[in-house]
Amino acid sequence: MALPTAPGSPLPAEARGRGRRKRLVWTPSQRDALRASFERNPYPGMATREQLAQAIGVPEPRVQIWFQNERSRRLRQHRRESRPWPGPRGPPEGRRKRTAVTQSQTAVLLRAFERERFPDFATREELARETGLPESRIQIWFQNRRARHPGRAGRGPAAVS
DNA sequence: AGACTAACGTAATCAATGT
């Protein structure tokens, strides 16, 4: 069934073959620290992620991605063994503080979005430099933007109001 | 060559902020 795009189906053609961030390779001690933290809480808040990131010397967004992937692995394993997943333990930890994107920053991102809806890593870094926003926030900005402003390739300027 | 997994995508949803 060719459903266009379910939660994680085949990637849209434009998104394929794009330059990704260079894949990092964890050292054994970094893995240990990540696993230990995961055992304490599989849903770490910003403070925990930041602290862990500092401790193992890696950017916080990489830690966040690791937890996302690790939860996927565990969830699947638990499902496969028909074992219940013991959801979040303890009170939910605090999220990242909402980033305030200024009008001028939005303008830059909007212009980039018109040119390319799937910017590669180099482009995202360039935008990060231009706007002063972290690259990880730019990636999220594009994800949200794509979800809320469906492609309509080459459509008019979209009467915004 | 195949297993493993970081990076990255969508869809749905939570939540902060402004009107």
Added chain:
DNA sequence: ACATTGATTACGTTAGTCT
């Protein structure tokens, strides 16, 4: 109250690493 939009989740795909 409601609209807008940043942040997080589940889960599937893509592509680099390692055996």
